[in-house]
Amino acid sequence: MPRRTPGDARRRTLSQNFLHDQQVVADIVATLHPPPGALVLDLGAGAGALTRAVAAGGNRVLAVELDPRWVGVLRSRAPAWGDVTVVAGDALHVPFPAERFLVVSNAPYAIGTKLVRRLLTDAHGLTRAVVVLQREAALRLAGGGRFAASWAPWFELTVHRRVPARAFRPVPSVDGAMLTVVPRAQPLLSPAAYPRYDAFLTAAFSGRGNTLARRLNVRPSALAALGLPRDATPGAVPPEVYARVFTALE
């Protein structure tokens, strides 16, 4: 059995699997498509695969990295890449800029859900984010559950391509996926509606009965009038449709 080194331990804790597949890097940057000159945060920049590709497109990049060893590497390489500022810090706590910005991130899968939650709650200047997550986590966040329904009136969460484990070095044990987080230009509900909407979702996702109609205590015909199957179950309703059902039933 090969001997373990301190470097192995650090790689495991910080999940240092770096993007190696240049086609995946190109797809991530194409999906981000930052406008010229826009500010892009690369959260968990590692050796800079994404930082370098974004900077090559003429964008300003703030590369945030927790591991001092990779901060040093980034600082030595970044001057050759373009307008890159390296920030030694934690992606879950580093202050976000006051101006508008985009986010690209392939951070450890273990912090992926927390990172997305932070983008949804704290990133007021965010215009678009592309985050690589463990595939199951990406599908859970964007799919037919309460999390996606809670955020859908204000954000579009979309799962794009699979990022196969073999796109990384070293190769991790699970596949990833690209998730985009985009604030809606026209929100489907006002922020003031949130407490009532949240109570409505509690009924929809935790009430008694199997069907949405039973849980919301409405006639199946009321859902049919909104274009939903009479026997729709909560998980089968697309997240963005909940705002419409809420508005119609309120």
Ligand SMILES: C[S@@+](CC[C@H](N)C(=O)[O-])C[C@H]1O[C@@H](n2cnc3c(N)ncnc32)[C@H](O)[C@@H]1O
């Ligand atoms: C999976 S690697 C990917 C690196 C690079 N983004 C890429 O695609 O090749 C994740 C990187 O995030 C760093 N990292 C881990 N936890 C972090 C945190 N809380 N904040 C910022 N960076 C973190 C790790 O040290 C590592 O360099």
